[in-house]
Amino acid sequence: MDISAHPGGFLGLPDELLLAICERLDTTSLFFLVQVNHRLYKLCLPISFKKFGLTNPEKHIKLALGEAKEGDDDDDEIDAISILNIAFHIKKANRISCKFSVPGNDFDRLLRCVRRFETLIRRFSSVKTVVLIFGNQSCCCCETADFKDEMVEEWSLTMGGLMTTILEKSAEAINLKGGRYLSHLFVFRSSRSGKLLKGGGRRRGSPRLFEALKAILTGKKKGKLVETPKEPLSVLKGDGWEFKRPNNHHISLALSELLPPAQSDSKLRTLTIQSMMFLMPPLLQWTISAMQYCNIEKLTLSGLSINHKCWPAIFQLIASATPGLAEITLSKLRQIMPNDLLYFLSRMTMLTSLKIDRDVDCWDSYDLGPFPDLPKLITLHAPATWVFKLLTAQQRGLERLEALCISYRLRNDGLTHWFQPTSVTPSIPGLLRAQRRPLTLSVEVVLGNSPGWKMFEDLNVASGTPPMRKDGQSDNSSSDSDYRLISSMTLVVNQDFSREDMRLWTVLPKWLAMFPALRDISFVGRNPTIDHINVVEEMAEVVKAAQLQQLVSVDVNGKEVAVSPPQRDRVVDV
Numbered sequence: 036m037d038i039s040a041h042p043g044g045f046l047g048l049p050d051e052l053l054l055a056i057c058e059r060l061d062t063t064s065l066f067f068l069v070q071v072n073h074r075l076y077k078l079c080l081p082i083s084f085k086k087f088g089l090t091n092p093e094k095h096i097k098l099a100l101g102e103a104k105e106g107d108d109d110d111d112e113i114d115a116i117s118i119l120n121i122a123f124h125i126k127k128a129n130r131i132s133c134k135f136s137v138p139g140n141d142f143d144r145l146l147r148c149v150r151r152f153e154t155l156i157r158r159f160s161s162v163k164t165v166v167l168i169f170g171n172q173s174c175c176c177c178e179t180a181d182f183k184d185e186m187v188e189e190w191s192l193t194m195g196g197l198m199t200t201i202l203e204k205s206a207e208a209i210n211l212k213g214g215r216y217l218s219h220l221f222v223f224r225s226s227r228s229g230k231l232l233k234g235g236g237r238r239r240g241s242p243r244l245f246e247a248l249k250a251i252l253t254g255k256k257k258g259k260l261v262e263t264p265k266e267p268l269s270v271l272k273g274d275g276w277e278f279k280r281p282n283n284h285h286i287s288l289a290l291s292e293l294l295p296p297a298q299s300d301s302k303l304r305t306l307t308i309q310s311m312m313f314l315m316p317p318l319l320q321w322t323i324s325a326m327q328y329c330n331i332e333k334l335t336l337s338g339l340s341i342n343h344k345c346w347p348a349i350f351q352l353i354a355s356a357t358p359g360l361a362e363i364t365l366s367k368l369r370q371i372m373p374n375d376l377l378y379f380l381s382r383m384t385m386l387t388s389l390k391i392d393r394d395v396d397c398w399d400s401y402d403l404g405p406f407p408d409l410p411k412l413i414t415l416h417a418p419a420t421w422v423f424k425l426l427t428a429q430q431r432g433l434e435r436l437e438a439l440c441i442s443y444r445l446r447n448d449g450l451t452h453w454f455q456p457t458s459v460t461p462s463i464p465g466l467l468r469a470q471r472r473p474l475t476l477s478v479e480v481v482l483g484n485s486p487g488w489k490m491f492e493d494l495n496v497a498s499g500t501p502p503m504r505k506d507g508q509s510d511n512s513s514s515d516s517d518y519r520l521i522s523s524m525t526l527v528v529n530q531d532f533s534r535e536d537m538r539l540w541t542v543l544p545k546w547l548a549m550f551p552a553l554r555d556i557s558f559v560g561r562n563p564t565i566d567h568i569n570v571v572e573e574m575a576e577v578v579k580a581a582q583l584q585q586l587v588s589v590d591v592n593g594k595e596v597a598v599s600p601p602q603r604d605r606v607v608d609v
Contacts, residue, residue, distance in 0.1 A: 050078060057082050063113045070121060080122060087115040092122065095130045100148040101137035101170075116155050127159050132166035135214075140173055142186065145216070146193050153197040161205040169214025169310060190217055191317040198321050202329070208305035211313050212338075218312040221278040223345050268327055268356055270319045276348045278316050301328065307335040314341065314349055326356035333362035333388075340369035347372075350379035362388040365395050373397040381407035387435075390416040393442055393481065408432040416440040416479075419449045419463060426466040436472065440523075442479040445489045450480065453521070454497040454549065467520065477523035477555075484530050487537030490546040497549055519552040522585075528560030539565075540573045544580035553583050558591045571596055 048056075057065060057079050065086070069079045084092060098115050119125065133152050137145040156162060201209065271278050303325060308314060313322045325331070334357065341349070353360075360383055365376075376397060380389070386409055406428035412435060415422070419441050425433075441463065443450040452462035467474070483489065524547075532539065547553065558574055570591045578589050578598060589596040 046072075046074070053078055054082070062086055062118075066113045066117055066121075069118075080118070083118045084122075087118060089115060089118075092119065092125055093128065096128050096132070098131070098133040098152070099136060100133060100152065101135050101141075101144060116151055119155060120158065125159075127161045128163075130164040130166070131156075131162055132168065134168040134170055136170040138171070142190075142216075145171075146189065149193050149197055153193075153200050156197070156200050156204055159204055162201065163206065164208045164210075165201050165206050166210040166212070167310075168212045169216065169312070172213070172215050174215045174217060174219045187217060187220060187317060194318055195321055198325070202301045202303055202325070205300075205302045207302050208307070209303060210307040210309070212309040214310050214312050216312055217317065218315040220280060221316045222281050223276065223278055223342065223348070225276045225344050225348070268323050268352060270316060270323050270352060273348055273351055278319075301325075301330075303329040303331060305333045305335075306331050307337065309335075309338040311339055311341055314339065314345075319352075323352050323356045326353060331357055331360065333364075334360055335364040335366070336368060337364070337366040339367070343370040343372055343375075346370070347375045347378075350375060354379060354382040358382070359385045361385060364390040364392075366390075366392040367394045369396050371396045377405070377407060380409065383409075385411055387411055388414040391418065391421060393418050410434065412436055414438040414440075416442070418442045423449065423461075423463050423466070426463065426470070427461070430466070430470055433472075436474065438475045438477075439472075440477045440479060442481070444481050445483050445486055446492075450478075451493060451496055454493055464520075474520070475522060476520045477525070478521055479525045479527060481527045481529050482532075482539075485533045485536040487532075487539045487542050490539075490542045491537055493549075494542070494545055521550050522552050523555040524550065524553055525557040525559060528558075528562050528565065531562040532564040540577060543577050547577065547581040547583065551583065552585055554585050554587045556586065556589045558589075561592070 045053075053075075057068065060068065062083065065079050065083045069076050069083060084090070088097060096115075096119065100114070100116070135145060135148050137148060156165075198209075306325065308322065312318055326334075334353070363380075363383065363386060376395075380386070389409070389412060406425050408429060409432070412433060415425075415433075415436060415438070417425070417440075422439070422441050449462060452460070452464050467476075547556070556574075556578065558570060561570075571594055574589055574591055574596050575598075578586060578596070586598055589598055
């Protein structure tokens with residue numbers, strides 16, 4: 036085909052015809068056509084982006100690697116990375132997410148995909164947020180009969196290089212999801228006597244000690260003050276525990292460490308770990324090094340199921356690496372012992388924000404305690420049982436606490452204490468009244484499978500006899516004052532509603548009207564019962580009927596609901 040620019044050639048066609056032709060080409064043809072000249076680059080590159088789902092690559096790049104057909108070679112495959120590598124005008128990305136979906140135990144293919152992604156990251160001047168998703172749940176070590184240490188070292192160096200490159204590109208947030216690659220190579224051993232290794236998990240005989248001594252002496256001669264480099268924490272041995280290969284292979288050469296350039300210039304502030312392989316050797320070394328050398332402010336642990344014997348070691352390493360951590364979020368964690376969690380939190384003395392979701396094991400254990408003081412805590416989000424025990428144990432502590440979010444089940448979790456407070460039964464409302472804490476209070480209510488009838492029963496409780504004071508008189512003011520403490524509410528749909536349940540939208544307006552100080556309401560989640568209705572419209576009618584005078588905002592799964600000014604002369608009959 037003649038592609039010359041004369042009237043009879045391909046390049047002689049107007050832009051409209053060129054676009055119509057290019058839109059019908061396959062990705063491989065487009066890839067080569069983009070590189071012909073500047074005109075085709077500008078015309079064809081947006082079409083190539085569209086074919087790979089890259090609507091705005093300067094803001095968000097979403098990739099999937101390892102899904103090529105059988106027989107294809109990663110180096111010859113034309114995919115989104117191939118297009119991005121020739122998009123020279125894109126010099127930085129606000130957010131980039133990559134899913135590695137390598138089928139089976141093709142470990143070599145996985146390594147090639149990781150290296151290709153690292154090459155792409157190196158091309159950018161900066162990347163603010165990086166999300167890595169590992170789709171295969173195979174560890175690739177238990178199923179492989181002849182698995183050698185050379186493979187462990189290659190994996191560690193490849194992943195360590197990728198993670199270090201991400202930090203060198205000024206990443207501020209990293210989210211690590213899924214995957215179990217090589218997470219079963221090490222056996223965890225613990226000893227209550229602590230005879231395995233003492234010394235807080237520090238490495239012995241590290242050459243960095245001699246480098247630090249040399250730097251100090253050199254600094255004194257020049258009249259300069261030189262900061263002593265941090266000694267890296269050892270993730271293989273600690274006080275009473277160790278990770279060890281069962282066949283005694285040379286594991287010291289197979290750890291993914293953080294390289295010096297990333298240690299000094301990192302801007303990482305938020306780290307989210309939803310992958311167990313980053314909390315197990317060999318990648319555990321990178322995780323702890325990143326925490327130790329980067330100024331991480333917010334840590335999230337979510338979706339992790341680890342043997343309960345390992346959690347104390349992991350908590351010990353995190354507390355030693357990031358003693359100044361300000362925010363912690365714990366969600367969907369399994370096999371945690373209550374004392375291990377509380378001891379870990381007691382070591383985080385600089386903590387200002389703590390969130391513990393209901394799906395964290397041990398939050399409702401009977402043997403919780405002693406509770407830490409958390410002297411700098413400002414924001415707390417936790418289940419009602421946990422909050423009650425904390426307030427009971429720290430009646431004079433938590434001096435800086437300003438915002439409290441309590442997570443309730445709709446029934447059998449103490450929520451009725453807000454409707455019928457009493458001086459006899461200990462409760463969160465009673466503790467807050469007694470301690471007189473000036474808090475911004477919000478509640479999260481998990482609806483369960485029959486919210487309609489449960490809310491109807493709450494209405495009956497609230498309309499009952501007012502509680503009695505110690506002098507035998509009816510206390511008509513305590514209930515009203517408790518209601519007015521709550522300014523925000525989140526309703527969580529966590530399961531399907533029963534067919535015998537009362538219609539939720541019928542009773543919800545009267546139930547919400549019992550909280551007259553509500554300013555913000557959120558409705559989160561979905562189920563088959565409500566999927567066939569317009570929840571946004573239903574919530575608009577609910578808040579209109581509830582007549583909440585101070586209501587400012589309502590949203591359904593992040594979508595804002597229009598709130599009309601309440602009619603002050605209309606009263607909801609409770």
